Amino acid sequence: MLTRSEEDHLKAVYTLLQEGDSASTKDIAHRLRTKASSVTDMLKKLAEKGLLKHEPYYGVKLTAKGRSHALQLVRRHRLWETFLVQRLGFGWDEVHEVAEQLEHVAYDKLTDRLDEYLGKPGFDPHGDPIPDRHGRIRERKTHRLSACATGEVVRIAAVSETTDGLLRLLDAKGLRIGSQLTVQEVHAFDGSMDIKPKNGSAFSVSKEVSHHLQVEPA
Amino acid sequence: MLTRSEEDHLKAVYTLLQEGDSASTKDIAHRLRTKASSVTDMLKKLAEKGLLKHEPYYGVKLTAKGRSHALQLVRRHRLWETFLVQRLGFGWDEVHEVAEQLEHVAYDKLTDRLDEYLGKPGFDPHGDPIPDRHGRIRERKTHRLSACATGEVVRIAAVSETTDGLLRLLDAKGLRIGSQLTVQEVHAFDGSMDIKPKNGSAFSVSKEVSHHLQVEPA
DNA sequence: TTCGTGGATTAGACAAGCCTAAATATCGTC
DNA sequence: GACGATATTTAGGCTTGTCTAATCCACGAA
Numbered sequence: 001m002l003t004r005s006e007e008d009h010l011k012a013v014y015t016l017l018q019e020g021d022s023a024s025t026k027d028i029a030h031r032l033r034t035k036a037s038s039v040t041d042m043l044k045k046l047a048e049k050g051l052l053k054h055e056p057y058y059g060v061k062l063t064a065k066g067r068s069h070a071l072q073l074v075r076r077h078r079l080w081e082t083f084l085v086q087r088l089g090f091g092w093d094e095v096h097e098v099a100e101q102l103e104h105v106a107y108d109k110l111t112d113r114l115d116e117y118l119g120k121p122g123f124d125p126h127g128d129p130i131p132d133r134h135g136r137i138r139e140r141k142t143h144r145l146s147a148c149a150t151g152e153v154v155r156i157a158a159v160s161e162t163t164d165g166l167l168r169l170l171d172a173k174g175l176r177i178g179s180q181l182t183v184q185e186v187h188a189f190d191g192s193m194d195i196k197p198k199n200g201s202a203f204s205v206s207k208e209v210s211h212h213l214q215v216e217p218a
Numbered sequence: 219m220l221t222r223s224e225e226d227h228l229k230a231v232y233t234l235l236q237e238g239d240s241a242s243t244k245d246i247a248h249r250l251r252t253k254a255s256s257v258t259d260m261l262k263k264l265a266e267k268g269l270l271k272h273e274p275y276y277g278v279k280l281t282a283k284g285r286s287h288a289l290q291l292v293r294r295h296r297l298w299e300t301f302l303v304q305r306l307g308f309g310w311d312e313v314h315e316v317a318e319q320l321e322h323v324a325y326d327k328l329t330d331r332l333d334e335y336l337g338k339p340g341f342d343p344h345g346d347p348i349p350d351r352h353g354r355i356r357e358r359k360t361h362r363l364s365a366c367a368t369g370e371v372v373r374i375a376a377v378s379e380t381t382d383g384l385l386r387l388l389d390a391k392g393l394r395i396g397s398q399l400t401v402q403e404v405h406a407f408d409g410s411m412d413i414k415p416k417n418g419s420a421f422s423v424s425k426e427v428s429h430h431l432q433v434e435p436a
Numbered sequence: 437t438t439c440g441t442g443g444a445t446t447a448g449a450c451a452a453g454c455c456t457a458a459a460t461a462t463c464g465t466c
Numbered sequence: 467g468a469c470g471a472t473a474t475t476t477a478g479g480c481t482t483g484t485c486t487a488a489t490c491c492a493c494g495a496a
Contacts, residue, residue, distance in 0.1 A: 005483065025444055038484055040445055045482095057444060057491055088331040098325050105319045113306040223453065243474060256454050258475055263452095275461055275474060438496090445490070452482085459476070466469085 002049075004104050007073055008032055009042045010051060013060055014070035022059050071135035072111075077103040078124035078131075079114050081161070085125040086118060092125040093167035108133075126167075127158030127177040127214065145183075146191065146210035152183045154215035163212050174200055180218045220267075222322050225291055226250055227260045228269060231278055232288035240277050289353035290329075295321040296342035296349075297332050299379070303343040304336060310343040311385035326351075344385075345376030345395040345432065363401075364409065364428035370401045372433035381430050392418055398436045 002010070012031045016023035025043070029036045047054040051066030062070065080102040084090040090098075112133055115121075122138050123129055129137045142157045156179050159167060170176070180198040187193065191207030220228070230249045234241035243261070247254045265272040269284030280288065298320040302308040308316075330351055333339075340356050341347055347355045360375045374397050377385060388394070398416040405411065409425030 003482085026442095034483095035485065036444065037446080037486080041483075044445095084328070088328070088335055090327075090331070098323065098328055101323045101325070102320075105316065105323075107316050107319070109308075110302070110306070110316055113308070117306055221452085244472090252453090253455065254474065255456080255476080259453075262475095439493105440495090441493095443490105443492085445488100447488075448486090450483105450485080452484105453480100454482105455478100455480075457477085457479105459474100461474070462472085464469100464471090466467100 001106075002069070005042065006046060006049075007069075007104060009039065010046060010066060010070050011073045011077075013043075013046075013052060014062060014067065014074070017062065024059070068135050071131045071137075072106075073103050075131040075133075075135070076105070076111055078128060079111065079118065079121075081124045081126070082118050082121050082130070083114060086121075091167075091171075093164045093171070095125065096161055096164070123158075123177075124161075125177070126161040127156070128161065140216060142214040142216045144211055145193075145195075145205075145213035145215050146207055148183045148186075148193075148210075148215065150183055150186050153180065153218045154183070155180050155218045156213060157216045158214040160212040166209060166212055169209070173197065173203065219324075220287070223260065224264060224267075225287075225322060227257065228264060228284060228288050229291045231261075231264075231270060232280060232285065232292070235280065242277070286353050289349045289355075290324075291321050293349040293351070293353070294323070294329055296346060297329065297336065297339075299342045299344070300336050300339050300348070301332060304339075309385075309389075311382045311389070313343070314379055314382070341376075341395075342379075343395070344379040345374070346379065358434060360432040360434045362429055363411075363413075363423075363431035363433050364425055366401045366404075366411075366428075366433065368401055368404050371398065371436045372401070373398050373436045374431060375434045376432040378430040384427060384430055387427070391415065391421065 009028065009032065012028045013023045016027055016031070025036045025039045028043075029039045032039070043052070043054045043060055046052050046066070050063060051069060052063055053061045077099045080099040081092075081095045084095040084098060085092050115130075115133070120132075121130055129140070131137050140157060145154070148154060156170075156175060156177055158177065159170065161167075175181070175197060182196045182198075184194040184196050184202055191210070192204055193207075193210055194202055194204050196202035227246065227250065230246045231241045234245055234249070243254045243257045246261075247257045250257070261270070261272045261278055264270050264284070268281060269287060270281055271279045295317045298317040299310075299313045302313040302316060303310055333348075333351070338350075339348055347358070349355050358375060363372070366372060374388075374393060374395055376395065377388065379385075393399070393415055400414045400416075402412040402414050402420055409428070410422055411425075411428055412420055412422050414420035
């Protein structure tokens, strides 16, 4: 059994490794609003429990066991988000916090029943894939909007769930998961780009914004 | 903000005061599977936070603030139990533990939305009343089956939710919340009684069992 | 190659919650 | 009213998870 704090650290490691190529002590600390020294302690502990390999000063890698456990957390988190949006009528920009708490309720039967109740959804309200009970994820070939070239026509596949401001911005522009858009122009000097939604008027987004938008070919 | 442990202690106090007339340090400790000395510490802490009055050696009383907080916990617990049984198809004998965890997720909007989603139920699957968002409880005039006399015809109103064995026994006998039964005979020497469900054959229940069954006049 | 810098770790302190053992209080009974 | 049984509290210690401050290490620039 893992404590809540252990689970938080494990998930942070998993998420950072997903997003980039490494999970630095500093980044984990920042994500968990704690200090680097606390993270080092916890990494040591998780390593002892066989959930990850910790090479001091070099970095951290998840073991199969650690990855599996992290995937369960991700699964629960995304199922609860789906429940909150689909059934309780929450906005997709207000469910993260709550799911962050609900994900720690560890009871397989509950998770599986919830999964069935929601119709075994493949993706959560932000477009992120929901691992099945074995931790398997439905893979898609998405890329960042920021990596798109002028003229590309794409569909929004997913949005970083931790970016509430972005979620509200998309809402305001009428964009949803699945919305199509065309890249009209990419500005080299600041990485911003002009995009035109299929049924709407064009506007400009910063590099920051386009970085957090996952898209797939339309 | 209360910690999980503080909430557990507060709810234990509330529940014991509901069930009997006092909440002894010993009983709280027993209920929380902890030791009396730990409970004393926590009572001191809750008293400092203004949730209860603690007269050393004499006992404990909830303040309005403490009662209100406890009622929120009870509300969340019973709403989740209702959700688990009504929507996820759990048996009423297997939801207590899980609800015990879910009740600590404190987020008013979630609680209220869940309440609406379930149709603002007045009672949970065990027949216990669910406090509304203001902590108000729908009162009924129930009494214990063990207090019934020969010949009384009653309806089952509620069953102590912590008694899994009893819940399964009732299931096995085909009894539900709302089932009618007649008290056929009360045996003075051990307090056991013979009861006959409206649509079933008579059987005998121990004093222990009849003590945990709340009934109302049929 | 050497050094400076910033990230990572260690050392040591602290609060929260829990425990055991010892001291203290209450209460029913004689 | 004193005594013994039982409940309660206090004293002191342990573990967990956090922190700050100090130290250690890697790595890129000169």
